[in-house]
Amino acid sequence: xxxxxxxxxxxxxxxxxxxxxxxxxxxxxxxxxxxxxxxxxxxxxxxxxxxxxxxxxxxxxxxxxxxxxxxxxxxxxxxxxxxxxxxxxxxxxxxxxxxxxxxxxxxxxxxxxxx
Amino acid sequence: xxxxxxxxxxxxxxxxxxxxxxxxxxxxxxxxxxxxxxxxxxxxxxxxxxxxxxxxxxxxxxxxxxxxxxxxxxxxxxxxxxxxxxxxxxxxxxxxxxxxxxxxxxxxx
Numbered sequence: 001x002x003x004x005x006x007x008x009x010x011x012x013x014x015x016x017x018x019x020x021x022x023x024x025x026x027x028x029x030x031x032x033x034x035x036x037x038x039x040x041x042x043x044x045x046x047x048x049x050x051x052x053x054x055x056x057x058x059x060x061x062x063x064x065x066x067x068x069x070x071x072x073x074x075x076x077x078x079x080x081x082x083x084x085x086x087x088x089x090x091x092x093x094x095x096x097x098x099x100x101x102x103x104x105x106x107x108x109x110x111x112x113x114x115x
Numbered sequence: 116x117x118x119x120x121x122x123x124x125x126x127x128x129x130x131x132x133x134x135x136x137x138x139x140x141x142x143x144x145x146x147x148x149x150x151x152x153x154x155x156x157x158x159x160x161x162x163x164x165x166x167x168x169x170x171x172x173x174x175x176x177x178x179x180x181x182x183x184x185x186x187x188x189x190x191x192x193x194x195x196x197x198x199x200x201x202x203x204x205x206x207x208x209x210x211x212x213x214x215x216x217x218x219x220x221x222x223x224x
Binding site for chain 2 (some may be wrong): 002004014031033040041042043044045048050055056058090094098100101102103104106107109115
């Protein structure tokens with residue numbers, strides 16, 4: 001238990017559906033992250049929020065839309081996804097101390113399957 | 116771009132030592148992390164190196180050579196529960212972690 005929770009743990013959706021992934025951190029951190037982990041590929045950083053402000057956006061398609069209403073919650077809104085978007089989506093948080101040693105703590109992920 | 120290489124798989128016997136190498140070429144360097152990830156679970160933090168040398172934490176040690184763009188994670192006295200994927204990640208800037216594809220370690224009895 002890392003103090004970062006994600007719901008749902010598993011999600012199956014059609015290409016025309018709209019769904020949202022939720023992440024909550026109980027660590028008092030100020031930065032939150034979304035990563036994509038595809039089979040046999042490295043984790044890819046998607047978005048970073050610091051104090052509810054987006055600070056990184058790594059060329060992610062617009063069908064993925066993040067939302068950070070406060071420093072404890074992070075959402076990833078999904079619409080008109082493609083089958084190649086099927087992956088494990090991981091949320092992480094960090095204190096945001098502005099140093100290299102600022103460690104990211106991960107949630108268990110949402111396993112997404114797009115049919 | 117970022118390039119982080121580590122072996123895909125390694126197998127070792129319970130009680131043995133395994134060394135997982137990681138080489139990197141990145142546009143920036145603000146430290147190197149190792150994470151452990153069991154199947155279906157969250158990656159968990161193992162170590163952080165920013166200066167050259169060896170950091171020891173119980174059965175796990177991590178080494179960094181910035182001039183060579185090289186790190187290794189050393190697992191000693193292997194236990195069955197150490198069977199997992201080990202992820203090497205380089206921090207580039209304040210937030211961005213660039214990951215290798217991970218090394219799957221299988222510990223056999």
